Amino acid sequence: MAMTPRRKRLVLFGSVLVGVAIAAGIATLAFRDNLQYFYNPSEVAAGKVPSGKRFRVGGMVPKGSIHRETGSLTVNFEVTDFEHTVKISYSGVLPDLFREGQGIIAHGKLDTQGVFVADEVLAKHDEKYMPPEVRDSLKKTHSPETSAAAAGASKS
Amino acid sequence: MTPELGHFALALALALALAQTFFGLMGGWKGRVRWMDAAHSAVMGQTVFVVIAFSLLSRAFMTNDFSVAYVANNSNSALPALFKFSALWGAHEGSLVLWIFILALWSLAVSLFSKSLPETFRARVVGILGLVSVGFLAFTLGTSNPFLRLLPAAPDGADLNPLLQDFALAVHPPMLYAGYVGTAVAFAFACSAMFEGRLDATWARWTRPWTTVAWLFLTVGIALGSWWAYYELGWGGWWFWDPVENASFMPWLVCTALIHSLAVTEKRGLFKSWTLLLAILAFSLSLLGTFLVRSGVLVSVHSFASDPSRGIFILGLLTFFIIGSLVLFAWRAPLLQSTAGFGLFSREAFLLLNNVLLVVSAALILLGTLWPLFMDAFSLGKISVGPPYFNAVFLVPGLPLVVAIGIGMHATWKQSRLAPKAVVFAVIATIAAVLALGFMVWLSHYTLLAAIGFMAGVFVIGSSLYEPWQRWRGGHSLPAAVLGMALAHIGVGMFTIGVTGVESSKIERDVALGVGDSTEVAGYVFKLESLKAVQGPNYNATEGEVTVRHDGDLVATLHPQKRNYWVRTMPMTEAGISVGPGRDLFAALGEDLGGGRWSVRVQYKPLIRYIWLGALVMALGGLLATADRRYRRRRPEEVAVASNSAPAEG
Numbered sequence: 001m002a003m004t005p006r007r008k009r010l011v012l013f014g015s016v017l018v019g020v021a022i023a024a025g026i027a028t029l030a031f032r033d034n035l036q037y038f039y040n041p042s043e044v045a046a047g048k049v050p051s052g053k054r055f056r057v058g059g060m061v062p063k064g065s066i067h068r069e070t071g072s073l074t075v076n077f078e079v080t081d082f083e084h085t086v087k088i089s090y091s092g093v094l095p096d097l098f099r100e101g102q103g104i105i106a107h108g109k110l111d112t113q114g115v116f117v118a119d120e121v122l123a124k125h126d127e128k129y130m131p132p133e134v135r136d137s138l139k140k141t142h143s144p145e146t147s148a149a150a151a152g153a154s155k156s
Numbered sequence: 157m158t159p160e161l162g163h164f165a166l167a168l169a170l171a172l173a174l175a176q177t178f179f180g181l182m183g184g185w186k187g188r189v190r191w192m193d194a195a196h197s198a199v200m201g202q203t204v205f206v207v208i209a210f211s212l213l214s215r216a217f218m219t220n221d222f223s224v225a226y227v228a229n230n231s232n233s234a235l236p237a238l239f240k241f242s243a244l245w246g247a248h249e250g251s252l253v254l255w256i257f258i259l260a261l262w263s264l265a266v267s268l269f270s271k272s273l274p275e276t277f278r279a280r281v282v283g284i285l286g287l288v289s290v291g292f293l294a295f296t297l298g299t300s301n302p303f304l305r306l307l308p309a310a311p312d313g314a315d316l317n318p319l320l321q322d323f324a325l326a327v328h329p330p331m332l333y334a335g336y337v338g339t340a341v342a343f344a345f346a347c348s349a350m351f352e353g354r355l356d357a358t359w360a361r362w363t364r365p366w367t368t369v370a371w372l373f374l375t376v377g378i379a380l381g382s383w384w385a386y387y388e389l390g391w392g393g394w395w396f397w398d399p400v401e402n403a404s405f406m407p408w409l410v411c412t413a414l415i416h417s418l419a420v421t422e423k424r425g426l427f428k429s430w431t432l433l434l435a436i437l438a439f440s441l442s443l444l445g446t447f448l449v450r451s452g453v454l455v456s457v458h459s460f461a462s463d464p465s466r467g468i469f470i471l472g473l474l475t476f477f478i479i480g481s482l483v484l485f486a487w488r489a490p491l492l493q494s495t496a497g498f499g500l501f502s503r504e505a506f507l508l509l510n511n512v513l514l515v516v517s518a519a520l521i522l523l524g525t526l527w528p529l530f531m532d533a534f535s536l537g538k539i540s541v542g543p544p545y546f547n548a549v550f551l552v553p554g555l556p557l558v559v560a561i562g563i564g565m566h567a568t569w570k571q572s573r574l575a576p577k578a579v580v581f582a583v584i585a586t587i588a589a590v591l592a593l594g595f596m597v598w599l600s601h602y603t604l605l606a607a608i609g610f611m612a613g614v615f616v617i618g619s620s621l622y623e624p625w626q627r628w629r630g631g632h633s634l635p636a637a638v639l640g641m642a643l644a645h646i647g648v649g650m651f652t653i654g655v656t657g658v659e660s661s662k663i664e665r666d667v668a669l670g671v672g673d674s675t676e677v678a679g680y681v682f683k684l685e686s687l688k689a690v691q692g693p694n695y696n697a698t699e700g701e702v703t704v705r706h707d708g709d710l711v712a713t714l715h716p717q718k719r720n721y722w723v724r725t726m727p728m729t730e731a732g733i734s735v736g737p738g739r740d741l742f743a744a745l746g747e748d749l750g751g752g753r754w755s756v757r758v759q760y761k762p763l764i765r766y767i768w769l770g771a772l773v774m775a776l777g778g779l780l781a782t783a784d785r786r787y788r789r790r791r792p793e794e795v796a797v798a799s800n801s802a803p804a805e806g
Binding site: 011016019020022023024026027029030031033034035036037038056068070071072073091092093094096097 | 391500508509512513516517520523524527537538539540541542543544545548549552553666667668670726727728729744746747749750751752753755756757
């Protein structure tokens with residue numbers, strides 16, 4: 001089948017266009033399913049989180065809130081924005097910088113008792129680091145801790 | 157006194173960079189020989205002063221001069237010497253000095269090693285590199301002076317972040333920056349070509365080695381970062397689609413597209429405007445990466461607004477270079493008509509496909525990286541884009557690309573002449589299918605994606621070996637370019653196999669273990685034998701001894717540590733890893749759970765080494781390709797574009 005250069009070019013650009021369209025379609029689908037929203041404890045308490053949905057919650061871990069049965073991998077703790085707190089349950093290895101007074105973010109879902117069951121807990125890089133969402137949400141509640149929560153830059 | 161000298165040296169370097177810009181661009185434009193010579197002298201002078209500034213900052217670190225604020229914030233007298241040296245680029249100000257230092261070295265290299273290029277062209281290249289230097293020197297002096305004094309001097313330093321006290325992270329930034337800054341050279345070549353209104357096969361041949369070297373630094377830099385994340389930070393993951401990682405990966409994708417597009421421009425005189433655009437894009441993404449990492453915008457768009465001077469400056473720089481070069485492009489690109497056509501299955505078509513896939517992937521990664529920032533900036537909620545999105549936008553264009561490499565390497569320029577190779581492809585594909593099945597049986601993992609991944613990986617390797625093998629058997633010459641290309645593509649195959657192996661069959665498990673307890677992962681029995689206290693130069697640690705047995709035989713003894721660094725009182729996890737050709741065995745200590753038990757993460761990571769090994773082989777291929785004889789011809793005769801040159805020279 002002899003093709004004129006013009007037709008060839010049309011076919012070529014057509015196939016490129018189709019390829020880009022397919023990629024864009026897949027991307028849109030993947031994008032929609034993988035957006036995770038962040039809620040602070042007050043928003044969780046106010047019932048703003050759609051039920052059954054995965055989301056991220058974050059705040060400061062208050063003093064004395066970390067409980068662990070001796071020798072067990074499961075740990076229960078709370079995060080607070082100084083107005084409301086959310087109970088979190090997590091089973092696994094915690095990050096190095098997880099401790100009381102630290103800002104953290106947890107990924108997971110609420111169970112029926114209103115406990116946030118986390119499958120991932122993040123506390124990042126730097127001992128002075130405060131996750132941005134947590135920092136902004138703490139700022140809104142005008143807590144005195146905010147000034148101490150100067151964000152450390154992330155590594156290059 | 158010496159820190160002030162360093163500051164002064166930076167200021168002199170800025171003055172010389174301005175001279176370099178002026179004499180380079182104006183000299184090139186007016187064709188004045190003495191001005192052009194002045195530009196090259198300015199490069200020399202700028203490099204000298206930048207080296208002085210770099211050395212003085214380094215000296216401040218090595219001699220514990222805590223009267224320098226930057227040193228006091230990022231070093232400590234107890235820090236081992238290697239990390240005192242690498243602490244220089246451990247934070248913002250110093251990493252800019254490193255940027256400038258590497259840019260100066262690149263500029264000097266271009267000025268010294270491109271004497272075969274026409275004078276005016278070379279002067280303009282140097283002028284544009286000078287402009288980039290001016291931007292970064294002014295940024296450093298204006299907003300981020302690393303030599304700022306701390307009065308009174310601190311008694312001791314606040315120490316380098318323990319995460320950065322590591323060999324891979326000592327070498328990762330210089331490599332990555334050498335790549336980032338290298339894109340500036342490709343950019344300067346592109347702008348220079350647009351100024352001259354000349355863009356032909358010769359131009360592409362000049363540009364290719366520089367671009368390839370930048371690309372190979374970028375490749376090694378990213379691989380080092382991934383390796384570091386795996387053993388130091390990531391609890392065994394090798395890529396997290398973190399914005400900082402994406403910031404380095406996007407320029408890599410575009411730079412990869414660029415070196416392939418340059419091949420078409422050199423061999424066939426096609427894709428000229430596209431090549432220019434890619435060069436502009438690669439550099440812009442490098443700048444964007446610097447902006448993302450350095451402006452604080454990733455920590456929060458609001459933190460950017462509260463301390464905007466640095467961010468605004470880089471954003472201004474970014475805008476200036478992007479808009480400036482795009483205007484130049486819009487003005488000059490119409491001069492660059494190319495008329496030749498090419499067949500549907502010609503090599504040009506495959507390289508076009510390569511470019512489309514790479515750029516689409518980069519664009520979608522950019523979207524995912526910037527989207528949360530936009531949402532946040534317009535108060536539309538705080539979102540994060542999950543790794544599955546990035547996996548999809550990497551995999552969907554990536555897998556077809558790997559297959560296309562295997563086929564496209566054997567396509568000829570200009571015409572579709574793949575049919576005679578059908579038998580070869582069939583044979584290689586059959587071998588690939590058999591080996592893929594072998595991998596899957598070995599890992600006892602049977603999914604379609606794994607099958608495709610393994611097959612594609614083996615297919616590329618087989619296909620890359622075919623051409624050199626044919627030439628060798630036929631007694632033909634084997635140019636470095638052909639070997640380099642084959643090697644780089646073998647690297648792609650290794651990488652593909654590695655990713656497929658890890659992502660399909662890895663096992664990660666968190667368990668609570670007391671001394672004497674054991675757990676089984678993929679047939680390997682991990683047993684915690686003992687725990688003891690050890691002491692390092694600037695930390696205390698608890699060290700576990702974990703033995704790993706397979707069918708009763710001892711295969712590895714791991715020594716994971718939980719360290720506590722004195723100065724920053726920061727706990728750090730050092731994983732115990734056993735490296736093997738087929739798998740990594742990984743154990744990391746979590747924390748003391750009480751009752752004599754510790755949380756321990758144990759992992760089985762099949763084939764993970766091939767991810768980094770593949771990247772190294774890719775880089776090695778690039779290095780080999782730049783050694784090709786045709787790049788070293790002095791003052792080459794203007795050869796007409798060889799449209800029917802040997803198919804594999806690419």
